[in-house]
Amino acid sequence: MLEGTTAEIRERKALRINPAKTCQPIGAMYAALGINKCMPHSHGSQGCCAYHRSQLTRHHKDPVVATTSSFTEGASVFGGMANLKTALSNIFNIYEPDIVAVHTTCLSEVIGDDIPMIIKKSAEDGIIPEGKVVIHTNTPSFAGSHVTGFSNQCAAFVKYLAESSGETKNVLNIFPGWVEPADMREMKRLAEMVGVEYIMAPDTSDVLDSPHDGKYHMYPDGGTTVAQLKAMGDSFLTLALGPLASTAAATELEKKCKVPNKVLELPIGVKATDEFVNALRLAGDTAVPADLEKERGRLVDMISDMSQYLHNLKIAIFGDPDHLTSMVSFLVEMGAKPMIVITGTPGKKWEAKMKEICSETNPEAEILAFSDIHYMHQWIKNNPVDLIMGNTYGKYVARTEKLPYVRFGFPILDRVGHRAFPSVGYTGGMRILEKITDALFDQRDREDPDHEVELVL
Amino acid sequence: MSDAINKAPMGPHGPDAATAREEMLKIYPKKTQRKRGKQMLVNEDPATPAEIGANSRTVPGIITQRGCSYAGCKGVVIGPIYDILHITHGPIGCGWYSWLSRRNITKIRAEGETNYLQYSMSTDMQEDHIVFGGEKQLATAIQEAYDEFHPKAISVYATCPVGLIGDDIHTVCRTMKEKLGINIFGFSCEGYKGVSQSAGHHIANNGVFKHMIGLDDTPVEAKYKINILGEYNIGGDAWEIDRVLQLCGIHIIGTLSGGVSYGEICNCHMADLNVVMCHRSINYMAEMMEEKFGIPWFKVNFIGIEGTKKSLRKIAQYFGDKELIDRVEEVIAAEMAEVKPVLDDIRTRTFGKTAALFVGGSRAHHYQDLFEDMDMQVIAAGYEFAHRDDYEGRDVLPHIKIDADSRNIEELEVTADETRFDAAKPEKKKALEESGFTFSDYEGMMRQMAKDTLVIDDISHHEMEKLIEMYHPDVIGSGIKDKYVIEKMGVPCKQLHSYDYGGPYAGFKGAVNFFKDIDRMTSTKVWKLARAPWHTDGSEPAEKEATPASA
Known part of the structure; x- marks a missing residue:
């Protein structure tokens, strides 16, 4: 096992050995799966999409669907516009999502495809049906990591969709950061215990931990809806959990819809959970319920x-x-x-x-x-x-x-x-x-x- | 298939294959319908298979099973060679995703060696490498890898951006080879090449042939020496094949490339014969080795009891020694004594059950043999990345039009080696052919499939869903991306890329493993739990609230 690894540490400038990260697009795909009736779309070679779907499936042991522009050498030379337009037409006709979340790959980044322009053209050409949405984010694999990709996708939800109606609602936004579906479920339970009305985005619970009912649902019940993403612009406050994963989206929302934000660490452990719970309490102008205090006490006791x-x-x-x-x-x-x-x-x-x-x-x-x-x-x-x-x-x-x-x-x-x-x-x-x-x-x-x-x- | 089964070709449920095909195509926009229509056939006349639109571009936006050229080259063909140090030149993702994910199990040959398959090495290209070029980064990475591990050989794989920015990986490899004095070579297997993994297989074959085959002329002391080409040792398949062949007295020099060592590949041109398991991924190598060294090849299949027996007998016949022919029969008899009771028992439960197979470039065909052994009925099958010859047989090869995507993949010009071409081999081949023995043969999947079953190339997510809705097969063989989609619908899915982390399934012991797994899967009661007891009166599960609890 790992026979070649010795105690002698040499400086390495170019060779990465056994990485503790992967590339941006998989993070964008994971975030997009947390949107209700959303099809994540990988704009590049089909291998990227296959790798991301495979690895996310192995991790979640649940279906992970996503589409790809299936670039060939021709598309790599002449640009991916034709491929993306064909893809969008097929996706809306066959899979009928509410929203398609396009992310780029190193291939489409290097050739410099202008995704907003392609989306605009697709809309003009009637490829995007009435009431359906296509959004995009740039996720070059040669910068940051998979977490950056997740962050970029979250920011794109806001950029494309959040709206401010001018009326602030008594609703709290929660960007949960890159955590498991079970973690998002737990964060929601905590918010509900404290008694705060919230919108969480993305939310992969009930998507990637979907129950077995004998049927296959391409779009399971879970996920933040497009309507909720729009409504985030009217919330009174945003809690951004996990600075790397969530700050970009929170900042974008502040810029676009003037929703103030508070960036917190992920609520793991006593103090970080205290901070989250306390932030929920202050946001809801409410008290921490006794049951939650007892949960805390049980952890401290253990x-x-x-x-x-x-x-x-x-x-x-x-x-x-x-x-x-x-x-x-x-x-x-x-x-x-x-x-x-x-x-x-x-x-x-x-x-x-x-x-x-x-x-x-x-x-x-x-x-x-x-x-x-x-x-x-x-x-x-x-x-x-x-x-x-x-x-x-x-x-x-x-x-x-x-x-x-x-x-x-x-x-x-x-x-x-x-x-x-x-x-x-x-x-x-x-x-x-x-x-x-x-x-x-x-x-x-x-x-x-x-x-x-x-x-x- | 046993004569006892004489049921509808598509099994007990659902419409005939032509109706199902129409149903699957119905939803597609016109252009997509036309394209997919060519990749979906009813096997109307198995003896003369119809033309299938295989190895054509994937329709963008279709949820496809396919991967890329890099996956086929690094992930499949070269990846399993354990004592080569593998470096992916590109951003971090490609090296990470292909790290231990294909179950390339191996055993190191000697104390002190390193199994590099447990490592993921990459140049982790950053933005400045994309802007200013990554050749320097690659050269430094090779130097650092050498300093750290001192490997026998280093192999470099190009990812998409490398081709686009124009890094010359081959020159870097050549320069470093001269500098370090070890074998270093590169593969231009950028993900956008070709239309699937298949392009990567071809690129890999070319590289292995150019940079490894024929490097070591050390004679191999064995009476019957062969190579197994296109066997990747998933779950230990190659080891089971090796066990059986050893019992027969047949020596394998190299298995390309499951569990193989660099040295075995360099020496494998010393074989008398090449036998080919996965025709799709390695037929190029078989052809090139024949042209250069005169080594003949034929197709075998060690998946399935009947296939294994047939393959062993054919190898024995090739050598033509009575002693070997008899030995093979003894081995078969001894192995069957263990297999038969298990199979006889399992067959009572699997008889007449249905299966569908969508995988790879050979497995969707090979595994039909195992299902036949169990008296099961294969109602539909298709490959993920195969070509027309894998469906229709090699006799269509002269008629396959080479399109732009295939033309971009180099075809090596190979000529007979001046000193090492063994003229006795083609002579022997000729004599055997005259007596009806077949070489360079592959009859393809469709000839073996029953009349009026469905053949679907690169099945899409939508088609898979429709297939299950209409036929509800008892088991489906597919891959990780489909597995849980299929199982949510209450149909067990056997991953035929990874074997669901089980195996081996090859040879005799492998077949028994497979029979037991399929018996378990097709007899499981777990799906019945999907329905809560309060719904057993036929009422549907309660509708979930349309909107989440909050906001």
Whole structure:
């Protein structure tokens, strides 16, 4: 397993080894799937669309439909206008979505296709039926990462659709950031518990965790409707969760419809969830219900019960910036020691923020953006840790180093829980805590010498 | 197919194939209808298959199964070679998506080697590389990969933007090859080339032939030496084929390219014979090796009991030694003693059940053998990226018009090797042909399919939905993108790219695995749970509220 990985770290300027990120378009596709009756459309070679659909399907274990402009060499030379127009005609005739969300690929970016112009032409030529919408976002694969693509798609929802009627409504906008359908469901439950009327966009719950009823629904019940996206311009406030994923959309909405916003970290762990709940409370001018206080209390109780195992626990973690900010904060709350924190997404500011977060338990923590899993692995060989956390790809590192592993982030291709159980909110915190301690205890139960096996832990 | 089954060609449910075809095409705009119509046929006369519009452009906007040239080249053909260090030249996505996702399982041959398939390496191109060119980045990446891992060989794959900005990956590879003294070569497999993965297979074949085949003339000490071409070791298929052939006393030098090593590929021109599993992805290599070295080839199929037996017997007949012919019969008899009781039991449940297969460039054909073994009926089938010859047989090859998309893929000029062409082989081939033995043969999928079944090339999402609505097959073989669409409709889907992470399905032991899996899937009661008990009176599930709870 990973035989070629040695402890000797060499500086690399050009070679990425075992990336902790992927490209923009998959993020745009995921965000577009959170819109009701929306067809995500990949403007480029069909391989991009096939790869994104495959990987999202493996992660969600649910149908992921999307269309492609199926570029050939001719389209790459002469431009993709004819392909996109044909595609739109077929999509509206065959699949009848309310909205098509076009995102670009490195191919169409390099040839410089002018998507707004093509959409305009398609409308003029009667390809877009009355009442239907086509929007677009630029998602060049050679900038940012999959999270940037998600962010760009969210901003495009606002750019194209949000409207201000002049009358502010008592409704709160929530941009949930790139989280699981189960997390979006949990955020909505929290908002409902606190008693706030909201619009969440995008919302992949009931789309990518759709129930089995014996039928196939190309457009499941879930997802933010076009009408809701329009109405976001009349809300009194926006909560943007996850700065990298959601700030662009919130800023756009402020610019376009003068809806003020508050950017928060993803509500993972005690403090970040407190911030979210508190923001909901202030927005709704209401009180936090006793039941929610009890959920919080149960999480704090569980942390205190387990703190002997968590204190100074040395953790290596990789993933996406927003996920890491909140998860590492949570680890620090639990008393654990983040040793190395890696993301593939570029971001100097994020590095500084993480440094600050880690300093509470480990001022020496190694924090790197625009890095990779191979580097993390080599670093671990030099600086032993107790536990690794990250997406499915990290399991090879954990196996090589014989360390317990907790899956977290995107993608998770070999477990089923992430689709059903949230990581956000107080209950999500309990799940994360359970997974961490299970991983540690399972290893002890399996590998400790007989005389050290404990019944009670 | 067993004589006992004599049912309607499309199974017990639904209309005849022609009506179904009309129904599927109905919704399409005119131009799309015309195009898709050519890719959907009723198999009216299996003996003389009709012309199918295969290997043509995908209609934009259609939800297609197909991927790209890069996926076919890096993902399928070269990707499985474990001891080559693979570098994707491009933005991060392509290298990431093709990282371990195709189940290229392998075993390292010796202590100290590295299995590079567990790594994803890429130049992670950023905007400035797109603007100013990425050749320097690639050269540096190759140097860094060499310094870090010291591989035997490095292979470079171009992605879409690389071709557009005009990076000359081949010159970079040549320069670095001279500098580092190891074999380094590139593949111009940009995703926009061709109309599907198939273009990538061809590009890969050319590269393997140019840069690896024939590099090592070390003699191989074995009586019967063959290569298996077009076998990718999904789920361990190649290992099961190897096990059976070893029992027979037949030695495989190289399996292209499942579980194979770089050295085995370099040495595989020392074989007496090439046998071809996946005709689509590797027929180019079989042809080129014959032209250069004189090694004849014929088609085999180790998927399915009958197919495996037939293939083993044909290989034995090629060598013509009584000892080998007898040994093959002994192996078949011993293996069948284990297979038969399982199959006899399972057949009582699978008899007469229906299947549809939409996958790949050979599997939609090969797997029909396994369903026939189980007395199941294949009502519809089609490939994702095959050409006309894979449907209609190689006799149509002279009649296939080369279109602009195929013309862009290089055809190598191959001539007989001055010193290594073995003239005895073509002579032997000629003699055998005179006695009725067939070489360079593939009769295609349609000849094997029953009369009046449906043949659908690159089935679209809409057509798949319609097919299930009309026929509700007992099982469908397809891929990950379709799997959960199909299963939401209460039909089990066996992924025939990844085998749903099971397998092997090849050879005798593999067939037993497949029979058990299909038996489980077609007997499952899980779909019955879809309906809550309070709806068993026939009422529909309660309508969900039209609008979400809030706003």
